[in-house]
Amino acid sequence: MKARIFLYLFIFSSLIALYIYVSYSSQVEVGKEKISSLELEKQQLEDSLKTSRLKVLDLQYFSLENNDDALAYYDHLSLADPSRYIADKLLETNERKGDNPLIPYEGMESNFKINKIQILNHRWIIADFSDGRFWGELFIRYELKDDLSVDFTLLDHLLYTRSN
Structure with missing residues (x-):
């Protein structure tokens, strides 16, 4: 068992x-x-x-931050971030009442203002603008002077049309 x-x-x-x-x-x-x-x-x-x-x-290839040759133009200035400084100066043009003075169009829905900025090098900027419904792009030449003032010159522009 x-x-x-x-x-x-x-x-x-x-x-x-x-x-x-x-x-x-x-x-x-x-x-x-x-x-x-x-x-x-x-x-x-x-x-x-x-x-x-x-x-x-x-x-980033076409960007001031990654272009040492273009940044060398600003070595003598005491700017920590030249790209940010230039972009801020360009955005200050939006503060004017009405359309941005660099935009050669009159806003249809509201005032045209610059939205997005790409600083290509020590001379050129591509910028996007809009009034909320219509939009376009700008090709701008700029010059950052020794007194830290910036001159902007519009080289070319386009306004996209709606297809509806």
Whole structure:
């Protein structure tokens, strides 16, 4: 009788061990699949990040901040960030009542104001303007003088028309 109890106990323990082994094996396989899918996703994200970095570098190519030759023109001035200073001076032209004086159009919905500015180098700026409904772009020449005044000259402009 005692031998049978031990036999049943041994069989029961073997079945429990077999169940635990099979269950653990399937969990390990699922874990390996998750790890491999996460590694693949990680690689895709790294590739996407590299592509994004290259695009950002391309976009920054025409930028005063990344143009050491153009920044050398302002070495003698005590400006920590010439780009920000010039952009601020250009945005100050928006403070005048009515349309911005650099924009050669009259606002149709409200006054045309400069919204976005890209300083290309030590001489040129591209700017976006809008009145809330209509928009356009400006190509501006500027000169930052030794007394920190800035002269802006409009070189070219365009106004987008609505097609509806």
